[in-house]
Amino acid sequence: MKEHKKKKVFVQGPVSPQFVADSIASHQSKTGIGAHAIFLGQIRADQKEEGVVSGIEYSAYEEMAEETFHKIREAAFAKFELSCLHIYHSLGLVPTGEISLFVFVSSAHRRAAFEASEYIVEEIKAKVPIFGKELVGESGYVWKENK
Template sequence: MNDKKNRKIDPFIDGAIPPEFISESIRKHSAKTNIGGHSLFLGQVREDKKGDTEVEAIHFTAYKEMAINKLAILREEIFSKHELVCIHLYHSLGKVKKGEICLFVFTSSKHRKTAMEACEELVERIKKELPIWGKEIYNNQSYHWKENK
């Protein structure tokens, strides 16, 4: 097995994922000339309205050790199923304000369709399988635990 594929990676970033971090990640891949397609997913905190209240932010928490272990297994499964060159995944912890990025998934392959299918599968599995939770914080300072959809 390739160490790059099955290693344990800590995907967590404190706070929002800066746009500069995302653009730098993309820029670094221009030197990898065996890649023909990339697929990116950016999860952003949206301003949901619930009655008279609006979401101002989401506070993310995780069972980090379990999430890191599960992510290693998930990465290996995705690499085994799809012919990928690389997978990158970052998720916010702590408070992320509306309009800010909280999830960055980036897959690369020789062919675009492979990268797109792998990215979509990875996003869906992250939402269902990783122990990460979000508490929506409203403009009246109340909160509600968010359901992953």
Template sequence: MERKPKNIFVEGPITPIKIGNSIENHSKKTGIGGHSIFLGQVRADVKEEGTVKGIEYTCYEEMALEKAFEIREDVFAKYPLTCMHIYHSLGYIKAGEICLFVFTSSKHRKAAIDACEELVERIKKEVPIWGKEIIGEEKAVWKENK
């Protein structure tokens, strides 16, 4: 059976309820020994133009989903994972809100931790998602992923 790209996008911030529910949903999977979670939060960076109030995330969705699927398949092939979840925000996310949630699970912690780290790095570098930093009422600056 051919696997299809899963929608990783969430409109608006990723809520603590979504994160908590995702964790709770794994409590019945008793073969899991370790989870690794990464939460990306919008920073209120101070720039030359002013303080970042939030980030407006956009993407070319079809291409982004294909790339995320490719990364997901690569990481599943490389590590003995039980579960993997990736969620990325689209739209306006205020400073202090969560914009990226990566959650990996495995029988042993090392695989979950290593897979989670690789996913985050590859998502930031390879998935065509753009963030425009909103500074004050009238200024915006395109963000560079690091």
């Protein structure tokens, strides 16, 4: 099986709705695709002991994280019949209500797209060295627990 080109995953700040829309539009000419599965991770305004979360500031060991993202992509291509696979994750501050993770999976059939999307998100949460500090109330930052 051929190895796919490494792709840059990190974007500074939130993933914009326009970026998501443009990504979808760029796949219209790929007529062998019959299904897309899209996962958007949005920042919640959780209530914490210290106050309400107003955003998350993400940091990462970028080189290690990019390599881990690549391994996850390669594993997904090996495990599922996929046409395309794109992952984007925010660095820096992402306010509540904004998108910090965009996973876009395309395949000939829906089942592969659905299953691959779930697999990829779970692998990212378990393996990629990304760290989030929640901005909470007046108290400042609290390290986020990954759930």
